[in-house]
Structures are given as C-alpha cells and as structure tokens.
Amino acid sequence: MNNVILVYSDDFKKLDFGPGHPMRGDRYQKAMDEFRKINLLDKLKIEKPESVKDDLITLFHTPDYVNKVREVSNSGRGTYGDEVPAVKGIYDIILLSVSASITAANYVTDKDYNVGINICGGWHHAFENRGRGFCVFNDVAIVANYLLKRKKLNRIMIIDYDAHHGDGTQRAFYDNPEVFTISFHQDPTTLYPFRTGYENEIGEGEGLGFNKNFPLPQFCTDTEFIAKFNQVTELIQDFKPEILILQMGVDGSRECQISNMQLTDGSYDHVSKTIVNLQKEINFKIIALGGGGFVHPMLGKNWGVQINNFIDRR
Numbered sequence: 001m002n003n004v005i006l007v008y009s010d011d012f013k014k015l016d017f018g019p020g021h022p023m024r025g026d027r028y029q030k031a032m033d034e035f036r037k038i039n040l041l042d043k044l045k046i047e048k049p050e051s052v053k054d055d056l057i058t059l060f061h062t063p064d065y066v067n068k069v070r071e072v073s074n075s076g077r078g079t080y081g082d083e084v085p086a087v088k089g090i091y092d093i094i095l096l097s098v099s100a101s102i103t104a105a106n107y108v109t110d111k112d113y114n115v116g117i118n119i120c121g122g123w124h125h126a127f128e129n130r131g132r133g134f135c136v137f138n139d140v141a142i143v144a145n146y147l148l149k150r151k152k153l154n155r156i157m158i159i160d161y162d163a164h165h166g167d168g169t170q171r172a173f174y175d176n177p178e179v180f181t182i183s184f185h186q187d188p189t190t191l192y193p194f195r196t197g198y199e200n201e202i203g204e205g206e207g208l209g210f211n212k213n214f215p216l217p218q219f220c221t222d223t224e225f226i227a228k229f230n231q232v233t234e235l236i237q238d239f240k241p242e243i244l245i246l247q248m249g250v251d252g253s254r255e256c257q258i259s260n261m262q263l264t265d266g267s268y269d270h271v272s273k274t275i276v277n278l279q280k281e282i283n284f285k286i287i288a289l290g291g292g293g294f295v296h297p298m299l300g301k302n303w304g305v306q307i308n309n310f311i312d313r314r
C-alpha cells in the first residue's frame with residue numbers, strides 16, 4: 001500500500017439535482033468506473049465516510065443557515081441560495097459528503113497516510129450563510145477550520161484549480177494568515193462567479209498577502225495554464241504548509257462545456273506531478289477534494305490522472 005486513501009460511498013449518487021442539471025448523482029459512479037479501467041482502485045485503500053455530527057458544519061456555517069438547509073431538505077421546497085435547487089433529503093447527503101472530506105482529513109492527520117481523497121467534495125462556492133453555485137455546505141472551508149480548531153494546525157494551504165473562482169473559500173479565510181488560499185480559474189469577467197477572482201484580491205488585515213488569484217484567459221490552453229500554475233512552487237516553498245487541500249475540479253477541460261477553457265489531461269498530469277514532487281521536498285499531507293467536471297468519461301479520466309500520480313510518484 002502506498003498511503004493513499006479514497007473515501008467513497010455508493011450513497012454519493014443521491015447527490016443529484018435532477019434531469020437537466022449538470023450536477024447528477026451518477027458522476028461519482030462513472031468516475032469510479034474510469035478508475036477501475038486503469039486499475040487505480042487496486043492501488044489505494046478505500047473506506048466509507050465516518051459519520052460526522054452537525055457541529056462540524058458550524059465550524060464554518062452559521063447555525064441559522066444550517067437550520068434553513070434542514071428545513072428545505074425536510075420539505076423539498078423553498079430556497080437556501082442561488083443556483084442550488086431545493087431537493088428533499090439533501091441535508092443527509094450533503095452531510096455525508098462533508099463527512100467524507102473530514103474522514104480524508106482524519107486519515108492524513110491521525111494515521112500514516114499521505115493523501116486523503118474525497119471526489120464528492122470541493123464545494124467551494126458556498127458562503128457561511130447561504131448556498132451558491134451547486135454548493136450547499138463548503139467542505140473545503142469546514143475541513144480547513146477543522147484542521148485549525150480541532151487538530152491545532154496553523155499552516156494550511158488551499159489550491160483550487162476548478163474553472164470557477166473558489167469564492168466561498170476565499171471569503172472564509174480572507175483575513176486569516178493561517179490559511180493561504182490560491183485559485184486558478186477562467187477570467188471571472190467571462191464566467192461565474194463574475195464578481196470575484198481578480199488579481200487585486202490579496203487578503204486583508206492579518207490575512208493580507210495570504211490570498212492569490214490567477215485568472216486565466218477565457219480560452220486558455222495547457223501552455224498558458226501550466227506557465228501560471230508553476231508559480232505555486234515558490235508559494236508552497238515559502239509558506240511550507242502542514243496540509244495542502246486541493247480542489248481538483250476538472251471543468252476547465254476542453255470537453256466540459258460549462259467553461260470555455262481548453263485544457264487537456266496534460267494540465268492535470270502536470271499539476272499533480274508538481275504537487276507530489278513538492279510533497280516529497282516539504283513533507284506536507286494532501287487532502288484532495290473533487291470539484292467540477294460534468295462530462296463522461298472525461299471526469300473520471302482527469303481525476304484518475306491526478307490520483308494515479310499521487311500514488312505512483314511516491
């Protein structure tokens with residue numbers, strides 16, 4: 001075994017926003033099918049999520065918002081945010097998704113694991129008091145707060161290379177120097193969330209200098225993406241994170257029409273190799289969370305490229 005764990009539940013398929021919506025529950029099973037084709041699942045440990053209590057959700061979200069999600073989930077009616085449909089029973093499913101991210105965190109902090117993965121995670125748009133952009137609870141922010149408050153760590157870095165700016169995550173730690181947030185994404189004048197994700201957003205107060213955005217041209221290719229991504233090397237070497245949380249969204253693929261970016265598996269191969277090489281040098285642990293990607297088999301292939309590098313290059 002190579003100290004990589006994938007936290008997975010067949011119940012992830014219940015996270016489904018219905019016909020016509022890009023976020024369909026079968027994406028996790030389809031990704032697992034692709035992992036199987038390249039024999040990935042024989043090379044890592046697979047565990048079910050531990051059950052996690054609601055009090056971990058309020059490490060980031062307000063109790064009022066958590067109650068609101070519960071009410072909408074019970075009735076199947078109403079709203080808890082923009083671009084997040086009301087789905088009956090969604091509360092338990094989102095809690096399962098957050099539980100999987102927390103389980104991945106526990107494996108890398110408490111056990112001898114170097115990489116913890118939850119493909120049903122990376123819900124980076126949710127704010128503390130409302131859901132947004134397909135995201136109900138922001139597991140990225142919840143996990144980072146969990147590491148700070150429950151595990152007493154103080155150097156967390158989040159690198160988000162989903163096609164969309166990780167706005168909820170940026171906002172969560174904007175004044176916090178213990179969590180360095182970095183996002184690579186399509187130029188936000190041309191893509192959701194539009195209002196944030198610009199280079200001049202660099203943190204505030206004590207967090208000044210601990211937020212970085214790398215907006216990329218609307219139709220950017222591997223060459224442009226990789227050139228910008230390479231700037232993380234120096235940022236990681238300077239900050240020396242104890243834990244690196246990745247939001248490994250692959251909706252910047254040229255096959256995924258939700259963005260205009262033109263990336264291929266070459267970008268995702270480069271990103272993951274770069275990160276693993278830095279892990280060998282600096283010795284941080286990795287928590288890798290899913291993120292966007294809505295076309296098959298592209299999704300599983302591009303997540304698979306990354307996970308395979310996490311395994312094979314150590």
Ligand SMILES: [Zn+2]
Binds near residue numbers: 249251
């Ligand atoms: Zn996205």
